[in-house]
Amino acid sequence: MKKEKIIEGLLKFSALVTIxxxxxxxxxxxxxxxxxxxxxxxxxxxxxxEWTPLFVNKHFGIMPLVMGTLxxxxxxxxxxLPIGITIAIYLSEFAPKRFxxxxxxxxxxxxxxxTVVYGFFALMVVTPFLQxxxxxxxxxxxxxxxxxxxxxxxxxxxxxxxxxxxxxPKSLRNASYGMGATRLQTAFKVMVPAASSGIIVSxxxxxxxxxxxxxIVAIAAGQQPRLTINPLVPVETITAYIVxxxxxxxxxxxxxxxxxxAAGITLFxxxxxxxxxxxxxxxxxKEQYD
Amino acid sequence: MENKLEAKNVNxxxxxxxxxxxxxxxxxxxxxxxxIGPSGCGKSTFLRLFxxxxxxxxxxxxxxxxxVDGNGIYTKDVLVDELRKGIGMxxxxxxxxxxxxxxxxxxxxxxxxxxxxxxxxxxVRKALQQAALWDEVKNDLDKSALELxxxxxxxxxxxxxxxxxxxxxxxxEPTSALDPIATAKVExxxxxxxxxxxxxxxxxxxxxxxxxxxxxxFFYMGDLIEHNKTDIxxxxxxxxxxxNYITGRFG
Numbered sequence: 001m002k003k004e005k006i007i008e009g010l011l012k013f014s015a016l017v018t019i020x021x022x023x024x025x026x027x028x029x030x031x032x033x034x035x036x037x038x039x040x041x042x043x044x045x046x047x048x049x050e051w052t053p054l055f056v057n058k059h060f061g062i063m064p065l066v067m068g069t070l071x072x073x074x075x076x077x078x079x080x081l082p083i084g085i086t087i088a089i090y091l092s093e094f095a096p097k098r099f100x101x102x103x104x105x106x107x108x109x110x111x112x113x114x115t116v117v118y119g120f121f122a123l124m125v126v127t128p129f130l131q132x133x134x135x136x137x138x139x140x141x142x143x144x145x146x147x148x149x150x151x152x153x154x155x156x157x158x159x160x161x162x163x164x165x166x167x168x169p170k171s172l173r174n175a176s177y178g179m180g181a182t183r184l185q186t187a188f189k190v191m192v193p194a195a196s197s198g199i200i201v202s203x204x205x206x207x208x209x210x211x212x213x214x215x216i217v218a219i220a221a222g223q224q225p226r227l228t229i230n231p232l233v234p235v236e237t238i239t240a241y242i243v244x245x246x247x248x249x250x251x252x253x254x255x256x257x258x259x260x261x262a263a264g265i266t267l268f269x270x271x272x273x274x275x276x277x278x279x280x281x282x283x284x285x286k287e288q289y290d
Numbered sequence: 291m292e293n294k295l296e297a298k299n300v301n302x303x304x305x306x307x308x309x310x311x312x313x314x315x316x317x318x319x320x321x322x323x324x325x326i327g328p329s330g331c332g333k334s335t336f337l338r339l340f341x342x343x344x345x346x347x348x349x350x351x352x353x354x355x356x357x358v359d360g361n362g363i364y365t366k367d368v369l370v371d372e373l374r375k376g377i378g379m380x381x382x383x384x385x386x387x388x389x390x391x392x393x394x395x396x397x398x399x400x401x402x403x404x405x406x407x408x409x410x411x412x413x414v415r416k417a418l419q420q421a422a423l424w425d426e427v428k429n430d431l432d433k434s435a436l437e438l439x440x441x442x443x444x445x446x447x448x449x450x451x452x453x454x455x456x457x458x459x460x461x462x463e464p465t466s467a468l469d470p471i472a473t474a475k476v477e478x479x480x481x482x483x484x485x486x487x488x489x490x491x492x493x494x495x496x497x498x499x500x501x502x503x504x505x506x507x508f509f510y511m512g513d514l515i516e517h518n519k520t521d522i523x524x525x526x527x528x529x530x531x532x533x534n535y536i537t538g539r540f541g
Binding site for chain 2: 182
């Protein structure tokens, strides 16, 4: 029985490691940002409309980065949501079982493509293609980055939504068919509403994934913090800024260096809130069919 | 009384397995017919032929004819959705939608394109009254149907089927998940309903079959062994197998 104890200990240890890692990350983020906010007020951080910590004339307003992040994220979700849900409904309600078995894993490959590949795809293919319709579009822009990011997160929406639809008891589908409903009526009047919590969760997770995405936006959206909702001009996202500073020659311990922790904690708050919302929704609607 | 439904030389296969062997059977209008027999005898499969619910089962194949009001329903020109609008079905386990009681009962009506609120309200009320549920839920129509008890849920499902005013109701062991009191209510209801509806009910419960049905058909291993008036089946069956089954010697 000694063996069991050892294995039990190992399991406990690996569980602890993940928790400790999270705590460690939080600690570093917090301690560095606290020292940042002792020099720059939170008020300035939130209300200043410019983000120029690396220039001579320094401004520390996070909003341009937040805006760039939200802009690319919303474009991505606007692409992924309709396509992903359509795919999910098709796979769960219409497609033959064998087709679904083949297509679902294929779709998930989309999420497995290295994001740097997507970034270059956005920059070298999508942007030139869009420029042929939109003459004024600049080489770096949130539109093509957002679209490509949307393609990347399609499987998050489609797979999780499909799981949610498949989890709806078959008896509901039978009840609907039994009433003379068509497949389409059954899908939209019974299955989608019944799976709505799972579908919402899938969208939130995709949203949260898009907010945290780095490579695509760093490559294709540009590195110019700008408070705008114009999708055709370069912007910078929070993640892209963190990359920029981490790779650059900013000295450790300086205020410029600490900006990435302030940006990091902003990002963390966003994804933390989103993950909690999805956790709450999942928990709240879970009992419904038990 | 007319023949409302008819099965002619029906054979059903699931892949290689033959589930029903050459069934010929007629159902009288405005009567309750009970289908009895041990598990796996094909009675549920047979029931689901009449609204084509087996169509979704992989490898399902049928030979022969099913007639509703004298018309074949397995011919190519039949619109399955339209067919089902005239045939209500109540399932083994209560399966209300995760919607309000009102929305559940109004579902079939809305599918048929009825949008007028007053009409919907009226028909929902009538269906709930027919299902003997109105008095219990009339103040809670906006409450989720999932909050009701099992017996109430099943009556919501019956009301849902009745709301579209079908002429036929198929019931697949409708009380198997209910307690005795709820079962008694549903049985009473079936008794009321047969004035206006042709009802086929699959049941495992012999007493239930003898209490509520006018005709009883005994299935065994995919064969229709015996089909007769219920009192004859239960007092003086022709076949020994029927006798053995209803007296509880097997099954």
